[in-house]
Each structure stands twice: as structure tokens, then as C-alpha cells.
Amino acid sequence: QYGTGSQAANAISIYMGLVDAADKPKVLANLIADIRSHNNGITAGDIGYRYLLRVLDEAGRSDVIFDMNNRSDVPGYGYQIAQGATSLTESWQGNRISxxxxxxxxxxxxxxYSGLGGIACDTNSTAFKNIIIRPETVGDENSAKVTFLSPYGTIANEWTKTGKTFVMKTVIPPNTQSTIYLPAKAGSVITESGKDVRLNTNIKFIKLEGGKAVLKAGSGKYVFAVND
Known part of the structure; x- marks a missing residue:
């Protein structure tokens, strides 16, 4: 752990690259354990919380983010709403003196945008020249729809999950490339516009990894479907 071992200290240390690669899994595990020990509660403040979200998202642990925020019984976004807030308050507790x-x-x-909706910029890219599409289907969420106006044009992603079927409609603007992650496993049937995804010459199937199919795709409009 780093500093006091708080959520903020460990998250900032991971995000800023202070943690050696060999130690990163252990620090991440300590971070998640701390969140769980607080009944999925938040201890990070304004500065640290942003890094906490980024680290969990990048580690593929949006399930933890969902557990932290899909509630109104502890200080946080839901708690503010439960206290009658109609805009963000200065305190997690939503007190009236702030x-x-x-x-x-x-x-x-x-x-x-980046987790639930799945639109992000490749960290090795500039201005969304290389786009990441990686939606996280967490909790009881069964749909999401996001758009982002990048310097190259509008990026759009919309997904729905019904039973064992996942459908995602994606728009990649001109003069860009994308890496697309679909929730899939060995044996999943993956199609684009109703045909085997491998038949689309604008798409390259890369691999199956961590419960996701990884694809490379150029600009265009796509309708992906995954059936388990």
C-alpha cells in the first residue's frame, strides 16, 4: 500500500504509475478490499475519487464502481438524491450548510461515458484518433446509450442486453481506428449486421481475453450481436 493505505492514496499511486508492475495487483487488491470493508462505501474525497474511478475502470472492475454507487444508504451520489438534492452538493452527505x-x-x-457507455480515447493516441469501445455490463443494467463529439466527428455507442443476447450499435467517425471489446466467451456467436463478424473486411478479430472479444475496426456504422 501507499501512504496511509486509504482509497485515495492507493488509487492515485496506481494511476500515476508510482506502483511497480509486479506490485500493482496487490495494491489493487488492497484498494478493493478497503472498499468492501467499508460496505462498498466511499472514503475518498473530491481529489482522490476521480482516480479511484479511473483505476477501477481500467482494471476491469466496474462491478465495484456499480456497487459503490447503486445505493442511497451511505454518503455518495445516491445519498445526495435521497436527501433531496437536485444538483451535486459539496459534501457526500448532502448537508445543507455546504x-x-x-x-x-x-x-x-x-x-x-468510458465505463458504462464504453467510449474512451486510447491513451497512446491524440484527440480520439484511436478510439476504445469497451462497455461494462454491470449490476442490473441492461442498456446504455452515449454519444461524444470528438475532433473527428461523433462517436456513438448503444448497447442492450436481453437474456443471453448482447446487441451493440457503434459509430466510428472517418479517419479513425477503434479497438472494440464485446462481452463474449469461447463458444459465443458474434455477428455484425447479422453475419459472422469475421466476414466483415473492415473488422479484424484479435482474440478472446478476460471474458471479452477484442476487435479492430475502421470508421463506419456497426451492429454487433453476441449470443451465448
């Missing part, structure tokens, strides 16, 4: 219109705690919005 500012009641305080955008600084709006970090979850980033995860709505």
Missing part, C-alpha cells in the same frame, strides 16, 4: 450546486464531485459522469 454548497448545494458543486460540480466538483461530478467524476462519475466520466465513467458513464
Amino acid at each position: 454548497s448545494n450546486n458543486h460540480f466538483m464531485l461530478g467524476h462519475l459522469m466520466e465513467w458513464f
